[in-house]
Structure formats: structure tokens, C-alpha cells
Amino acid sequence: MLKRFFIFCSGADTKILDSCSPGEQTKYAGIGATVFFTAVMAFIASSYALYTVFDNYLTAVLFGLIWGFLIFNLDRFIVSTIKKKNNFKSELLQATPRIILAVIIALVIAKPLEIKIFEKEINRVLLEQKNDMTLANREQIATQFNPQIAALDAEIASLKEEVAAKETEVNALYSTYIAEAEGTAGTKRLGKGPVYAEKREKHDAELLALQELKATNAEKIKAAEETIASLNTEYEARVNDSQPVIDGFDGLMARINALNKLPFLPSLFIMLLFLAIETAPIIAKLLSPKGAYDLKLEEEESALQTWVAQQLQQRELILQTDTEVNNRMYADIAEEQELYNYKRKKARELLQLQADAFYNKQKQVLG
Incomplete structure (x- = not known):
């Protein structure tokens, strides 16, 4: 059950993945687990950050859940849209925008957790700043x-x-x-x-x-x-x-500024850790060889593309054939004498009516 949930988190097609080997399923379950736990970390980080803003547990947890689901959906989308090809440069080019987005998400997640991890040191810096501000205020x-x-x-x-x-x-x-x-x-x-x-x-x-x-x-x-x-x-x-x-x-901005006054190296390591976690599924997909799931997915997409192309071609042929039939039909009708005589009669009547209307109009003007 847990494995199925992590596979869902990976964004893989479960119908195709069920027909693959257990090793292939385990690989995508691992990718899905990374996506899930990244969302959990995003929930914790955003809840803490929002608690420092609103100072209310319920509000912080509610907005933290929304942020966690947003990160989960983004990560799942990023991982599921990377398609394995036979050209690594093409795959890297395809994944570059997704890697940039993953880096941004990692930075957003890492900062509140850094504030929580270094809370005691930040409180000391804030205390010094408050004391200085108190003296300056007096x-x-x-x-x-x-x-x-x-x-x-x-x-x-x-x-x-x-x-x-x-x-x-x-x-x-x-x-x-x-x-x-x-x-x-x-x-x-x-x-x-x-x-x-x-x-x-x-x-x-x-x-x-x-x-x-x-x-x-x-x-x-x-x-x-x-x-x-x-x-x-x-x-x-x-x-x-x-x-x-x-x-x-002691709000969020004050704590961020206090964090910037601490040594940079520990903060850098934590940020790099979250960068590694966030980009791990994408890097794993790029570096992993083309597996059975990728081949079957490519085959299914190719079959769909072929079927769509066939449908388009058939519609074009039907239109072309119908056009040719209509052209021949109207050409045959144009050669019939009966149709010519009928249209000739109607044209004469129309000209007579126009002449009578013109005469009556001129008579009213002159008279």
C-alpha cells in the first residue's frame, strides 16, 4: 500500500508500471518518496515561517498545508514531465527549466528551517539588537x-x-x-x-x-x-x-536578518542539503538508463501519435474525395439543357420586373 502511494507521488502511469519489473517499480517508488518527503518538509518550514508572522497555530498549519500541497503538486509535475530520450543533451535541455524551479523551491523551503535550526543563536542576536535598540530609544x-x-x-x-x-x-x-x-x-x-x-x-x-x-x-x-x-x-x-x-x-524579516549575521558556512550546508533533496528526483531521472517503463510509455505515446496522424490523414482524404465528387456532379448538371432553359426563363422574368419597377419610379418623379 505504501509502495503504491509513493508510485502515485512520482507521477508515473500506474497501468504501465504494473506491467514492469519490481525493480522498475521500486525506482519510481523511491522517486515518489523523495517528492512526498520534500512536500512534508515544505509544510513544516512554511508552518513555522507563517507562525512567526501570524502568531497563531491554526492559521500557520492551514496555510502550511496549502503550501505543502502546492510544492507536492509542483514536484510531481516536474518529475512526471521529464521524458527519457536517447540524447542526454536534449534531456538536460528539457530538464533545465525544471531544475531552476526546483532550486527556487529548495531555497524557499530551506530558509524557514534554517531559522528554526539556529533559533537559539538567532534569539541571542535578537537580544543584543533589542538591547541596543532599547538604549538608543531611551x-x-x-x-x-x-x-x-x-x-x-x-x-x-x-x-x-x-x-x-x-x-x-x-x-x-x-x-x-x-x-x-x-x-x-x-x-x-x-x-x-x-x-x-x-x-x-x-x-x-x-x-x-x-x-x-x-x-x-x-x-x-x-x-x-x-x-x-x-x-x-x-x-x-x-x-x-x-x-x-x-x-x-522578532518577526520573520528580523529573524532572517539575524540569521545573516551568523556564520555563513553552516547555513550554506543546510541550503545545499535541501537543494540536493529537491533536485534528487530530477537528477536521478536524468542519470538513470532508459528502463522498461520509459520504453512502454514511449511505445504508448507513439501509438497514440500514429493513430492521431491516421485520423487526420483519413479526414483529409475524405474531404478531398468529397470535393472531387461535388465538382464532377456540378459539371454534369451544368451540361443539362432542361436546367439551362429553366434558369433562362427565371432570368427573363427578373429583368421584366426590374424594368417595370424602374418605369414606375420614373413616372412618380416626373409626375
Whole structure:
């Protein structure tokens, strides 16, 4: 039963092949098995490739089956249409378009399977690319917020420097009036005299101004820090919103590009393997000697061509004979006097009718 199925896959005429030797049947069963398993590999490859596109098992399997049947039909057609002749160059010329088509099919089948075979290595390359894209994305988004944040940081630093400068000034005034009281500077008189009171008053005024400046700048610093926090929150939200796009960067094209970044030699070997599998039935037919099946098929086709040629020749002879008979028959009729007199009578009547019609027409015009 399995042998019959593989023979069907080979596209051979089972009626002719049944009359051939078991060895001939085995040869075509082997060709059919190659065609069948190539279609199975095409189904697996296309299902995986389509799963990376649709991310749905049912859709991937459905379209994978359609693609597998398409490849099966193409391979079966390619193998079944190669006819063995006694001229290898003629056979090779006949098979060249089919070999090119087989090569294209092999390349289409091989690529998704390469992606599956090297899946771990491809995932590593994709991870590196995603990390680079994440960093680049954060930097790109940061360029939209950094100028505002930098301006706010500079404003905060300026406010703090203003308070620090005021504190330095107040501290200097404090040291001045203390030194005046101790008699170590200024008038160098020990005690709290008028100069001391003046310097103390000035210090107290500046201290009050410092306290007001601190309160005012603290509010400004708080507002700036809140704005910075808001900008940072917005920045993180923008990053988080765009991250799923980067995380989803693992489609078919991304995996093909990642595969191209891996060493070429292993991928080449897999591609050559599928080329060998896909072209094996055609090469086997070209290299195999002309067998009993080829001879019987040629005999049947030759018999059909002969029968068609005979039918065409017979139709041509029938037409030629019928033409000659008709020519002779009409020649004999043309010599009969009775037919001449009858046609002469009818011609006279026709001329009379034409003359009467012309007379009546002219009479109406003139009259």
C-alpha cells in the first residue's frame, strides 16, 4: 500500500508500471518518496515561517498545508514531465527549466528551517539588537526632555547659590559686630557701643532678608523639583509605551536578518542539503538508463501519435474525395439543357420586373 502511494507521488502511469519489473517499480517508488518527503518538509518550514508572522497555530498549519500541497503538486509535475530520450543533451535541455524551479523551491523551503535550526543563536542576536535598540530609544526620548531638566537643574543651583551667598554675607556681618563687641576689630573698644549697635542692626536686617530669601527660594526649588519629577515620570511613560514595539521585534524579516549575521558556512550546508533533496528526483531521472517503463510509455505515446496522424490523414482524404465528387456532379448538371432553359426563363422574368419597377419610379418623379 505504501509502495503504491509513493508510485502515485512520482507521477508515473500506474497501468504501465504494473506491467514492469519490481525493480522498475521500486525506482519510481523511491522517486515518489523523495517528492512526498520534500512536500512534508515544505509544510513544516512554511508552518513555522507563517507562525512567526501570524502568531497563531491554526492559521500557520492551514496555510502550511496549502503550501505543502502546492510544492507536492509542483514536484510531481516536474518529475512526471521529464521524458527519457536517447540524447542526454536534449534531456538536460528539457530538464533545465525544471531544475531552476526546483532550486527556487529548495531555497524557499530551506530558509524557514534554517531559522528554526539556529533559533537559539538567532534569539541571542535578537537580544543584543533589542538591547541596543532599547538604549538608543531611551537616548532618543531623553533628548526631548534633557534640555528642560537641565534648565531646571541650573535654576535650582542658581537659587541655592543665591542663598549660600546671602548666608556668607550674613555670617560676615555677624563676625563683624562680634569683633566690635570684643574690641578685636573696628574701633577696638571693648563693649557694645554705638558702632556695635549699628553693625548689629545691619546684621539683623540682612538675617531677616536671608530668612525671606530662603523661604522664597525653597518654594521655587520645590516647584522646579516637582516639574523635574513630572518630566521624569513622563519620560519613563514614553519609554514604557515604546518598549513593547522593541520587545516584538522578532518577526520573520528580523529573524532572517539575524540569521545573516551568523556564520555563513553552516547555513550554506543546510541550503545545499535541501537543494540536493529537491533536485534528487530530477537528477536521478536524468542519470538513470532508459528502463522498461520509459520504453512502454514511449511505445504508448507513439501509438497514440500514429493513430492521431491516421485520423487526420483519413479526414483529409475524405474531404478531398468529397470535393472531387461535388465538382464532377456540378459539371454534369451544368451540361443539362432542361436546367439551362429553366434558369433562362427565371432570368427573363427578373429583368421584366426590374424594368417595370424602374418605369414606375420614373413616372412618380416626373409626375
